[in-house]
Each structure stands twice: as C-alpha cells, then as structure tokens.
Amino acid sequence: MNGLVTNRIRVLRFLNGEMSQVExxxxxxxxxxxxxxxxxxxxSPTLEAAxxxxxxxxxxxxxxxxxxxxxxxxxxx
Amino acid sequence: xxxxxxxxxLSLIAMAVTFGPYFTLVAxxxxxxxxxxxxxxxxxxxxxxxxxGLIIGVGHLYxxxxxxxxxxxxxxxxxxxxMQRSISSAYYVLIAGMIMVGVMMxxxxxxxxxxNAALFMIVAAEVVHHGVSVASYRRQAS
Numbered sequence: 688m689n690g691l692v693t694n695r696i697r698v699l700r701f702l703n704g705e706m707s708q709v710e711x712x713x714x715x716x717x718x719x720x721x722x723x724x725x726x727x728x729x730x731s732p733t734l735e736a737a738x739x740x741x742x743x744x745x746x747x748x749x750x751x752x753x754x755x756x757x758x759x760x761x762x763x764x
Numbered sequence: 765x766x767x768x769x770x771x772x773x774l775s776l777i778a779m780a781v782t783f784g785p786y787f788t789l790v791a792x793x794x795x796x797x798x799x800x801x802x803x804x805x806x807x808x809x810x811x812x813x814x815x816x817g818l819i820i821g822v823g824h825l826y827x828x829x830x831x832x833x834x835x836x837x838x839x840x841x842x843x844x845x846x847m848q849r850s851i852s853s854a855y856y857v858l859i860a861g862m863i864m865v866g867v868m869m870x871x872x873x874x875x876x877x878x879x880n881a882a883l884f885m886i887v888a889a890e891v892v893h894h895g896v897s898v899a900s901y902r903r904q905a906s
Binding site: 717718724729730732736 | 834840841842905
C-alpha cells in the first residue's frame, strides 16, 4: 500500500534555536534514538507523541507531520 | 547504539557462548535416557546456566556504569513496540516447541532427551526474542 508520513522535525528543531534531539526527546518523554528514528521516517510515532512534538514547537500537528499518499514506502510501527 | 539494543546483543552473545557449546556437547555425547537424574548432565547444565547468568550480570553492570543516564530512562513507546513485536514472535516459537516436546516426544523419547529438547526450544524462543529486538533497533537506526 502506498503512502508515507513525512515530517519537518529537523527544520523545526533548527528554527527553535537548533534544539537537540536529546532535548526534544526529554520534553516529550522518549529517547534520542526514537527522535532520530522519527526524524528519518523509520518509525511512526503514536498520535500522542506526535501531538506532544507539535506542542513543543507551538505549531499545529499538520505543520510537523504530513501524509504523502503517492509516496511508496513503509515504516515500522 | 541504544541502551536496550546493547542489552539485546548482550543476551544474544551470552546465549551463543553458553548454550551453543552446551547443545553441541549434548549432541555429541548422547547421555543415557533412562538415568534420571544424570549428575554429569546436571553439572554441565548448571555450569552453562551459571556462566550465562554471570555474562549477563557483568554485562548489565558494565553498560549501567558506561551509560548511567540511558540505563535510568524507562522504555519509551518505540521500545515498548519493539518489545511487543519480539515477544509475540518468540511466543509462536515457544508454543510450537512445547507442543512438539510435550505432546509428540513422549511417544518416542524420554529422560534427558525431552529435558534438552524443552531447553532447546526455550533457548530458541529467547534467541528469536532478542534477535527480533536487535533487528528492529538496527532497522530503525539512522
């Protein structure tokens, strides 16, 4: 099935004073490795974690995560 | 490398260096089926179990001391998802093994053959558990 969740976490971290993956992870309660996996599109976070990330950057969820229906790809749950 | 991935590797290596030689030894020297308990067989199993416990214990201590912050962090949602996937994979191996050992083997085997077969299936399930866990961490690593 086609479709892929893409994200702008790297850009948003940069726009927020080059926030580190460790700091973002601490603020939403996950490890640095999980942030790295989300950022690179290898792991899709839960809805709760996605909302937490958006909340840290003070932006709506759709500005962090977008759904590309035409992209071919698959990430681990 | 994530702390929990290191623990997964440690468990796999501990299993390989202890139960690997154990099952090789068991396969090479067919211990008599009838003699239960077989002291020599029990001794080999005891040494294997203690060695595995020691390797895992020392490894945990080493990893805790080398990355204390990571060791303190409770599993997050990705760790839990990986744990769930690896445990459910191992469950199928274990249940298939137990059916074979408990339902089929008593008709044609006995004694230590059954004990070792059960042990082998438990070890196989553990290898699947930690193997799936390590593979999942590797696949998601950047």
